[in-house]
Amino acid sequence: MKKTVLTMFLMVFWVSSMAQNIKVSGHVSDQENNDAVIGANIVIKGSNKGTITDASGNFSLSVTDGATLVISSVGYNTTEVIAHASILTIKLSSTNNSLNEVVVVGYGSQKKANLTGSVSQFKADDLIKRQVGTTSNLLQGIAPGVSVWQGSGKPGADAPTINIRGTGSIFSGTGPLILIDGVVSSMDNVDANAIESVTILKDAASTAIYGSRAANGVVLVKTKRGGKDGIKVSYNAFVTQQVATNIPEKVSAVEHMELSNVAQRNQTGNPNAYVFPQALIDKYKNSKPDNLEIFDNDWVKLLLTNSGIMQNHNLTIDAGSEKASLFTSVSYLNQQGLIPNNSFNRFDLRLNPDIKINDKLRITSNLFFNQTTRIEPAGSSPEFIIRQAIGLPATGPAKFGDGMYGDAGQSNRRNPLGQAESSGTYRVSTPTFLGKATLIFNPVKNLDIEASYAREQWFPNGKRFQKNYDVYSPNIANKTYDFIAKYPGTNSLSETYSTNVRSTILAQATYSYKRGDHEAKILGGFQTEELTASSIGASRTDFVNENLPYISLGGANRDNSGSASEVALAGFYGRLNYVYKDKYLLEVNGRYDGSSRFSQALNQQWGFFPSASAGWVFTNESFFANAVPVIKFGKIRASYGVLGNQAVNDNYPFASTYTSGTDYYFNNTINQGFALTDAANAGTTWEKSTQMDIGLDLVLAKRLSITADYYSRQISDILLKKPIPSYVGLGPALVNLGKMENRGWEFSATYRNKIGKLKYDVTAVLADVKNQVLELPGVPYLDEGLLRSAVGNPLRSYFGYKAIGFYQSKEDITSSPPTFFTPNPGDIKYADINGDGKVNADDRTFIGNSFPRYEYSININLAYGIFDLNIFGQGVGSKENYISGTGAYPFYAADFIPSLLAIHKDYWTPENPNASFPRLMPTIGINSTNSSFWVKNSAYFRLKNVNLGAKLPEKLAKKLGMNSARVYVSGQNLFTITQFWKGFDPEINNNSAEFYPLMTTYTVGLNLKF
Incomplete structure (x- = not known):
């Protein structure tokens, strides 16, 4: 009996020991892109016991050893795993990849299927197919409603203007808030190879959580972080040849002389009048240029002699384990300009370490160093030098030998070649340091507490040393060249040093809840930001030795300057997300913001900016499930909210400003005086943007994804300087007066499929926005010369006379x-x-709209075997543009004696009554009056990028010690279709020919992974 009892006891003990509980931890991710799957259900099969994954895709659960876990999530195929290990790595295959994307949103992330706001997200692969020197240019054309205009190709200064859903102010800031890993920064500080994703938040539902910073949209850049699978190394490099996309064609020396005579006769009415005698013209016709007496200089060709080579090298190291990881990116960019003495280089180092202290505590960090250096000629800006080369006559002496410059036919003897090559150097260097540390604590299930501190410092410093260069004149009799002067005659040195420090503190908590058909997430937090800036400058002239450019060695003529400012922000923010049965979606956001830019005395510093949005996934309704089988996913969403804008150009609009220099005589002494300059307005407060959005998201047959939105942005309390009587003796104060509106729509569609081994996808984007000024109380209009803003018209419309042809007789x-x-x-x-x-x-009337209409793009990706091809085109359906100055007017005299362009040869004569240009005159005179004659539709289509790549066969790559290798060739801005003036880029607004041309580029590159 004792043996039987003992045997039964041992069996029970053995069974119970075999069925003991173990704690299982795991990570659930997307099988295709390794993104974390948030909110996935993990349930023990045959029971109702389970859990969900957190914001990082992680979970932990106590189970019986050997139990079956059922993992499910909306948009993914359900899978089962056996719980036999303490750490599980689970990959879910997608039923529709686009819906399961984890999208970065304000202070967190969400599944795309559950979004109720207007959000566009792009992965790294969508960005690195275009090779550019400035990362923000990669945003052009990728998302509907995002206008990106590159107005210059100058190295280091080619950052575009970015507007999201139209312009959001008149004189205050209009650009979006850009955050790099949650810290306000410039997107151009990041090498594209270090970016994991870019998310664009466009409506109030997605941006209200950023409050007063988000009235013009938000761009979230997330950089890569280390993985858990050992060490991975990648090397990416390209070399690019840059050439000017558009340069106006010039007339020859003979044409210049003949047309100058025509202009002189038109002005005087004397048919025998001339500037150049016929004998000289005949001599030019019958002789070749000798660079002594006869000149036919192509100034543009002589000037654009720099290599235009751009190269970029990037090395990344991805290393990590379950406990710690590190992502490292080292990049170097060197971009040579088109003119001599013009370049840009950038070095950056990024370290993103992560440490898992235990199951409840993690530390993430961001460390960044960036050094940029931009070099330009000291004598004139590259833009002006190019304008002078475009405008100068071919008859002007250019260069006789090394360092021997002609006077270019100018009375002031300024020579664009001398300005570029020998006028000295203007160098601007900016080192930037950023450090951010984040502590993430998970005290209980589904609760994350986060605290972070970030500090960014950048120190722009500039040094401009303008030298003299020698100018010579031909001595025809002796066939030599005589020194005539030094230009500009006085050398000078100026130096500036600036210090900028931005500190950000953040604390927030996120709680996720899921039970049955209900799913909710609550977020709340507090953030402060402080920016201090100071600068000092000094200048001096008359340096005896130009090889010693030091301030202390200059002459008696000197100057200095300095400035300092502080701006502080603080905000409390929160968000509630609620999902019922994966069909009904609700989100509420709000932020209570304070800004030091407004008066504390009148309680203007704080403002509350809320938003609410809702969505309905109608395809999850039982009545719809089989009604329209082609529609696999459908969601209707709507949002409404109020945002603020505190980006005032004045940091202290509530305080009066003073200026020095008004010295006065008192007590037999001249004393330094100060005087009031501008009036103050303590009642100045936030500009406000009230936004509404209605959107539709569809997925058809798992291949076609469609997104459409209609929106309205009404901007009120716009800050304007209301005129005050002149007898007051002060400049006007800023007053919240104006109101305007942007209404628009957006459409994007992506189709993915394959034919045999050929995989392809096509994305089309189309958007339009219409701007209108609604109110300008007490101000009849805002006059900016060529541009005028008035009620009932678009902001900054072209204003002038309506041209109705030419007087014919x-x-x-x-x-x-x-x-x-x-x-x-x-x-x-x-x-x-x-x-x-x-x-x-x-x-005078309104003669054109300066805003683009009907912006569009098309992006095509093809992949076949080892080959891949990307084709990207972008354009504008309608846009009125204006040309003036050297670019428009024949013989336009602006700081130099001018010539004319090839397009000007189509000028009016009685025999050519329908010419493109008016009659020739030595100076343009009255015909330069602002009028519709100079307005032309600059609608265009541009083949923005073509990238053709080939991968090495996998076996060959392995033999060479690599996991993969890809080589590619690409071209940027390859051609443009437009009816705009020949030689002028339709993307550059209000073109006066003082521009740095955009670049057409030809690139060879490689991507290596180890």
Whole structure:
């Protein structure tokens, strides 16, 4: 009996020991892209016991050893695993990849299927197919509603203007808030190879949590972090040849002389008048240029002699385990400009370490160092030097030998070649340091507490030393060159040093809840930011030795300057997400923000900015499940919210400003004085943006994804300087007065499929926004010369006379209404808009919209075997653009004696009544009046990028010690279709020919992984 009892006891003990509980931890991720799957259900099969994954895709659960775990998540195929190890790595295959994307949002992340706001996200692979010197240019054309305009190709200064859903202010900041790993920074500080994803938040639902910083949208850049699978190394490099996309064609020396004579005869009325005698013209025709007496200089060709080579090298190291990981990125970019003495280089080092202290505590860090150096000629900006080369006549002496510059036919003797090559150097260097540490604590299940501190410091310093260069004149008799002067005659040195420090403190908590059909997430936090800036500058002239450019060695003429400022922000923020049955979605956001830019005395510093949004996944309804089988996913969403804008150009609009220099005589002594300059307004407060969005997301047949939005942005309390009587003696104060509106729509569609071994996807984007000024109380209009803002019209519309052709004859002039000038046949004729029988300033009207309409892009990806091809095109359906100055007017005199362009040869004569340009005159005169004649539609389509790559066969790559290797060739800005003026880029606004051309690039590159 004792043996039987003992045997039964041992069996029970053995069974119980075999069925003992173990603690299982795991990570659930997407099988295709390794993204964490948030909120996945992990349930013990045959029971209702389970848990969900956290924001990082991790979970832990006590189970019986050998139990079966069922893992499921919306949009993924359900899978089962046996719980036999303490750590599980689980990959879920997607039923629809796009819906399961984890999208970075404000202070967190969400599944794309559950989003109720207007959000666009792009992975690294979507960005690195285009090789650019400035990372922010990669945003052009990738998302609907995001306008990206590159106005210059100058190395280190080619960052674009970015507007999300139109412009958000008149004189305050209009650019989006850009955050790099949660810290305010410039996107151009990040090498594209270090980016994991870029998320663009466009409506109030997605941006309200950032409050007063988010009125113009938000761009979230997430950099890569270390993995858990050992060490991975990648090397990415490219070499690019840059050439000018557009440069206007010039006339030859002979054409310049002949057309100068035509202009002189038109002005004087004397058919025998001339500037250049016919004998000289004949000599030019019958002789070759000798660089002594006869010149035919192509100034642009002589100037654009720099290599234009750009190269980029990037090395990344991804190392880690379950306990610790590190992502390291080292990059170097060198970009040579088109003109001599013009370049940009950037070095950056990024370290992203992560440490897991235990199951409840993690520390993540971001360490970043960046050094940029931009070099330009000291004598003039590259843009002006190029404009002078475009405008100078071919008859001007250019260069006779090494360092022997001609006077370019100019009375001031300024020579663009001398300015570029020998006027000295302007160097701007900016070292940037950033450190951020984040502590993430998980005290109980589904609760994450996070605290972080970030500090960024950057120190721009500039040194401009303008040297003299020698100018020579031909001595025809002796066939030599005589020294005539030094230009500019006085050398000078200026230096500036700036210090900027931004500190950010953040504390927040996130709690996730899921039970049955209910799923919720609550987030709350507090953030402060402080920015201090100071600068000091000094300058001096008359240096005896130009080889010793030090301030202390200059002459008696000296100057200095300095400035300092502080700005502080603080905010409390929160968000509630609720999902019921994966069908009904609700989100509420809010932020209570304070800004030091507004008066504390009148309680203007704080403002509350809320938003609410909702979504309905109608395809999850039982009545719809089989009704339209082609629609695999469908969601309707709507949002409404109010945002603020505190990006005022003045850090202290509530305080009066003073200026020094008003010295006064008192007590037999001259004393330094100060005087009030601008009035103050303690009532100044936030500009406000009230936004509404309605959107639709569809997935058809698992291959076609469609997103469409309609939105309205009404911007009120716009800060303007309201005029005050002149007898007050002060400049006007900022007052919250104006109101305007942006209304628009967006559409994007992506189709993915394959034909045999050929995989392809096509993405099309189309968007439009219409701007209108609604109110300007007490201000009839805002006049900015060519541009005017008035109620009922788009902001900054072109304003001037309406051109109705040319005066064709004396009879035409006599029969036309009298005008504000004395016309001649061939002059531009203007309309009598108000019908009062005369043409004067009262007939000026709005003649064009400076905002683009119908922006679009198309992106095509093809992959076949080892080959891949990307084709990206971008354009604008309608946009009015204006040309002026050297770019528009023949013989336009602006700081130099001018010539004319090849397009100007189509000028008015009685035999050419429908010409492109008015009659030739030695100076453009009255025909340069702002008018619709100079407005032209600059709609365009541009083949923005083509990238063709090939991978080494996997076996060959392994033999060479690599996991993979890819080589590619690519081209950027390959061609443009437009009806805009020939030689002028339609992307550059209000073109006066003082521009640095955008670049057409040809690239060879490679990507290696080890």
